[in-house]
Amino acid sequence: MTLAVLGTGIMGAAIARNWLKAGQSVRVWNRTRANAEPLEADGAVVCDTAAAAVTGADPVVTMLFDADAVVGVMRAAAPGLTPGTLWLQLSTVGADAADELAGLADELGLVYVDAPVLGTRGPAEQGKLNVLASGPESVRARVEELAGPIAAKVTWVGAAGKGSRVKLVVNSWVVTVTAALAQSAALADALGVDFLPLIAGGPLDWPYAQLKQPLMERREYPVAFPASGAAKDARLVGELAEALGVDASMARAARALLDEAVARGLGEDDLAAVYEAVRAPR
Numbered sequence: 001m002t003l004a005v006l007g008t009g010i011m012g013a014a015i016a017r018n019w020l021k022a023g024q025s026v027r028v029w030n031r032t033r034a035n036a037e038p039l040e041a042d043g044a045v046v047c048d049t050a051a052a053a054v055t056g057a058d059p060v061v062t063m064l065f066d067a068d069a070v071v072g073v074m075r076a077a078a079p080g081l082t083p084g085t086l087w088l089q090l091s092t093v094g095a096d097a098a099d100e101l102a103g104l105a106d107e108l109g110l111v112y113v114d115a116p117v118l119g120t121r122g123p124a125e126q127g128k129l130n131v132l133a134s135g136p137e138s139v140r141a142r143v144e145e146l147a148g149p150i151a152a153k154v155t156w157v158g159a160a161g162k163g164s165r166v167k168l169v170v171n172s173w174v175v176t177v178t179a180a181l182a183q184s185a186a187l188a189d190a191l192g193v194d195f196l197p198l199i200a201g202g203p204l205d206w207p208y209a210q211l212k213q214p215l216m217e218r219r220e221y222p223v224a225f226p227a228s229g230a231a232k233d234a235r236l237v238g239e240l241a242e243a244l245g246v247d248a249s250m251a252r253a254a255r256a257l258l259d260e261a262v263a264r265g266l267g268e269d270d271l272a273a274v275y276e277a278v279r280a281p282r
Helices: 010-021 033-042 050-054 067-080 095-108 121-126 137-147 162-191 207-218 227-243 249-266 271-279
Strands: 002-006 025-029 060-062 086-089 111-114 129-134 151-158
Touching: 002 010, 002 050, 002 067, 010 025, 010 033, 010 121, 025 033, 025 050, 050 067, 060 067, 067 095, 086 095, 086 137, 095 111, 095 162, 095 227, 111 129, 111 137, 111 162, 129 137, 129 162, 137 151, 151 162, 162 207, 162 227, 162 249, 162 271, 207 271, 227 249, 227 271, 249 271
Parallel strands: 002 025, 002 060, 060 086, 086 111, 129 151
Antiparallel strands: none
């Protein structure tokens, strides 16, 4: 079996590397080849085109920034695709786009599993992602076997497209609580008070605050989840909320702050950089 991994950013590279460690044959492609080349040392075959990467490969895996990137890459890969190939779509693309990708899969004759993942750089590198899988029952066992080296668990949520919707439920929490944490941390800083000791030992003393607030305090943001991706996901959350008749004001507020962080050149920093938009508004 040969896997083709299209997209070797933070998440895609970690996923490909874990498959390689498990002894799988992996071909990789990335729009910027230099970002894929480090995987050669782990045993991957780096391809110059998406079509070359997918030729004879099954499954094909996409881990790209957004829906437009996925569509563009899969159309470029089309000459090398074989009908009946499993397409494991791991990118966060949003609800409407997930349905559009199902149509693209039908057009290309692929077996489509919409399976965005929960987790950032650390869990991806450790092979401890949670795959939110949605797709045909006929490939469930195969998907779970494939996910073994990259995931702590596979959560099946329904028909193809449901995975992308459920992913936004979780990312709604991530982007809004990060913005809320930035607000509290900025207020504490402005008052000359240390924030974490205020919540230590009580029910509000949660690991995520312990992880992100020190980055805000140091104003250094080594990336686990890029602010640009978080801003994109906040937009998708808002769109889903509005489509479902749910208030989207919190997602809109988080998106505005994240967009501001990106506008300040912090898009490739961790989403904790939203602190800069809160602490130093303009």
